[in-house]
Each structure stands twice: as structure tokens, then as C-alpha cells.
Amino acid sequence: MQPVTVIGAGIAGIAAALALRARGCEVRVLERATALREVGAGLQISPNGYRVLSALGLGAQIGRVSRPNHAVVLADGPTGAEVVRMPLDGPFRLIARPALIDVLADAAQAAGIEIAFAQAVEAPPEGLVLGADGLHSVVRSVLNGADRPFFTKQVAWRATIEGERPEEARVDMGPGRHLVRYPLPDGRVNLVGVEERADWAAEGWHTAGDPDAFRAAFAEFPDARADLDRVEACALWGLFRHPIAERWQDGRLAILGDAAHPTLPFLAQGANLALEDAWTVAAAVEAGDLPCWEAARKPRVRRAIEAANANARNYHLRGARRIVAHGVLRVIGRTAPHALPARFRWLYDHDVTA
Structure with a gap:
């Protein structure tokens, strides 16, 4: 194979290089x-992403620095009441x-593999x-023309705290907002509101946040109050994205991860899709068939x-629609708790390394 240059040393770039x-x-x-100064706190690795890490020979290393997640609890933010607990099957991992x-x-x-830093690539x-x-991809603009990411009218607060940890991921849902909490392997709790x-x-895309403003934004979520009170520092992100790129490759250039398809963090798939991209584009380079990969x-x-x-829409429902939707989820939780995660079997069970 001919030599390859990868632009970007994030998850997609380094995984593709490997x-x-x-x-x-x-x-x-x-x-x-x-230098590698990764911004952000926690992320969730679902089975489709974990399979790539395992195929790269990194399963043991990931196991040492992550922890399993066995369920996601959806709760009503304003009351704190559990709506449904969704058990998870397979290697779901929580990691910083x-x-x-x-x-x-x-x-x-x-x-x-050489990672050359301070390389401001203009072309x-x-x-x-x-x-x-990423979002400001030079390669994307060459393939698709210049465009600007658009603001999705949503912002994300992010923080980590010390203290008592939940055993599984929890999503408190409320009108126009939601708060995700889950444990990290180092003893902290990851918060994303x-x-x-x-x-x-x-x-910029993110700024130093005001912990009091973070608390105020979710003041009506009583179950989260103790955790929010422990926030000493936080960051605030404007959630921006492009549409999925029209062209991902031209035979010589290709884009992957956020450069091709920025993903909002409401299914925890940004990193996992990037890992899938990395594995599959490497196979396409080996086969000399980038068009097939894109298709x-x-x-x-x-x-x-x-x-x-x-x-995102379902987490933020208002009024009667929210009451009805939560009622349906409670019924499903009592009668068929595995039905909800089963809706995403097409996503989690997929194995790009097979």
C-alpha cells in the first residue's frame, strides 16, 4: 500500500493510523x-466501538482504564422518579x-507511528x-467546498465531581433539557447537562462555565441537586454540527469522524462511529476501494x-406529550424491559471487524 497521511490526532485519526x-x-x-491535551470528561464505549478497540489489540488496556455499564436509567427530572431502567447486554464501557x-x-x-505536533495544515x-x-476539516472543505457549522440551539454543560457514585448511567429528562450522570473508573462522576x-x-466552541449557572439550569431536578452542589468547575459547549458531508472521498482524499458526520451526544455514538470509520477506511485503503467504503x-x-x-427530542418533551411518553415507557419497563435497548440492536450488534 502507498503511504498515508492522517490529519488529526483524535480518536478517529489515531485509530485509523493503528x-x-x-x-x-x-x-x-x-x-x-x-501536544495531546484532550478536552472533555467522560464518554461511553458501546459494543460496536469496543469491537474495533479489541480488534486493534487494545481490549485489555481499555478494560484497565474503563468500567462496565450494565444499565441506563431514564428518570423524570422534575420529580426524580424513575421512568424506566434499560438493561444493557454486551461490553458497554464508561471511560474518561x-x-x-x-x-x-x-x-x-x-x-x-509518528505523530507530528504543531502542524497547522492549510491544504x-x-x-x-x-x-x-473535525468540524473545521481542511479535507472536508476540499471535497465539499467551504461551509460553516451551524448552532443546533443546544448547549452542553460538562463537569466531573468527587463523591458518591451511581452504579449505572442515569438520564434525568425535563422540558427543554436533560442531565446525564455516570461513574468514571477513577472514582469521579461525569455530568453532562x-x-x-x-x-x-x-x-469559541467551549468556554469556562459558571457552576452556579449550571446549578440554576437544572435547579428543578431534585435528584441531581447533591451532585450539582459538588461542581467546583465546569465547561460550557455550544453544540454545533454540519450536515453529513455529500462527498467523503475522491480516491485520494477521504474524511472520517466529525469531519464527515458530526454527531450530537444523545446516543453516545460520536466516538463509536469514529472507531468504526477508522477500521473500515483502513480496510478500504488496503483494498484500494474508497468509493465502496463511502457507499x-x-x-x-x-x-x-x-x-x-x-x-434529543424525546428527552426534552413538554406538556401532555411528555406525560404520555413517560407513561408508555413505564409500561414497557414493567412488561418488557429489554424491548427498549433491543430497538438499537442494529447499532450495537454491528461488527465492522467481522
Whole structure:
């Protein structure tokens, strides 16, 4: 195979470099930052993403720095009452995002993959290039023309706290907002609160948040009060995205992860789809068939993003629709608790490494 340049040393970029190296490809990674300083707190690895990490030979390392998640509890935020508990089957893991990046970066170093920092790429270099360079992707703009990410009218508060940990992930749902809490392996609790807003005035994608403003945004969620009271520092993200790119490749250039299909965090699939992209694009490079890769990936990614968008709407219901929807979920929880997660078998059971 010809040498490959990967732009971006995030989850998609380093995983793609590892998958290419495993196939005998010479690969280098160019990263704009001066070092790997991953922003963010926790993330969830679902079975479809875990299978890629395992196929890369990283299952044991991930096991040491993550913890299993056996269920997701959906609760009514304003009352604190449980609506439904959804048991999870398979390797669902909870991990700090920097820990995942560290595992990938250590594996890249062990494989002899060069990650060159402080590389502000203004145009794709010569040869075969994979753009894993996120929302502001240089490669995406070459393939699709210049465009600007749009504000989704939602913002995300993120924080980690010390203290008593829940044993499983919990989502408190309320009108126009929801709060996710889950335990991290290092003893902390990850908090992600999403609220609807008309605009985003900050200069960047994320800013230092005000813990009091975070608490105020979810003041009507009584079950979360003790956790929110322990927030000492937080960040605030404006949630931006592009539409799914029309063109993912032209035979020489290809885009993956957020560069191709930014995903809102309502189904915890951003990192998992990036891992799938990384494995499959490496196989396509080996086979010399990037067009087939694009055609095969697009329908699955589109379905996953539509499911995430539907989750956002369902978490934020108001009025009578919310009362009816929660009533239906309670009935399903009592009579067929496995039915809800089974709706996503198409997502979680898929194995791109098979």
C-alpha cells in the first residue's frame, strides 16, 4: 500500500493510523495542537466501538482504564422518579476521554507511528490523505467546498465531581433539557447537562462555565441537586454540527469522524462511529476501494445520527406529550424491559471487524 497521511490526532485519526499500520501501511499523523491535551470528561464505549478497540489489540488496556455499564436509567427530572431502567447486554464501557486517547497514543508509539505536533495544515499534502480533523476539516472543505457549522440551539454543560457514585448511567429528562450522570473508573462522576438555547454568543466552541449557572439550569431536578452542589468547575459547549458531508472521498482524499458526520451526544455514538470509520477506511485503503467504503458507511451513519436526534427530542418533551411518553415507557419497563435497548440492536450488534 502507498503511504498515508492522517490529519488529526483524535480518536478517529489515531485509530485509523493503528488500523493502517496493522495492515502494513506506512502512516504518519499530523496534529495542529502542540501536544495531546484532550478536552472533555467522560464518554461511553458501546459494543460496536469496543469491537474495533479489541480488534486493534487494545481490549485489555481499555478494560484497565474503563468500567462496565450494565444499565441506563431514564428518570423524570422534575420529580426524580424513575421512568424506566434499560438493561444493557454486551461490553458497554464508561471511560474518561483522555484515558482513551492515552491508550490509542501509547499504542501508536509502540507501533512506531509518528505523530507530528504543531502542524497547522492549510491544504492536504500530496499522496493519500485521511482527514480526521473535525468540524473545521481542511479535507472536508476540499471535497465539499467551504461551509460553516451551524448552532443546533443546544448547549452542553460538562463537569466531573468527587463523591458518591451511581452504579449505572442515569438520564434525568425535563422540558427543554436533560442531565446525564455516570461513574468514571477513577472514582469521579461525569455530568453532562444539555439545555435548549436560542443562540450562542461565545467566540469559541467551549468556554469556562459558571457552576452556579449550571446549578440554576437544572435547579428543578431534585435528584441531581447533591451532585450539582459538588461542581467546583465546569465547561460550557455550544453544540454545533454540519450536515453529513455529500462527498467523503475522491480516491485520494477521504474524511472520517466529525469531519464527515458530526454527531450530537444523545446516543453516545460520536466516538463509536469514529472507531468504526477508522477500521473500515483502513480496510478500504488496503483494498484500494474508497468509493465502496463511502457507499457502505453512509446509510448506517445517517441512521445513527437520526436516532441521536430523535433521542434529543424525546428527552426534552413538554406538556401532555411528555406525560404520555413517560407513561408508555413505564409500561414497557414493567412488561418488557429489554424491548427498549433491543430497538438499537442494529447499532450495537454491528461488527465492522467481522
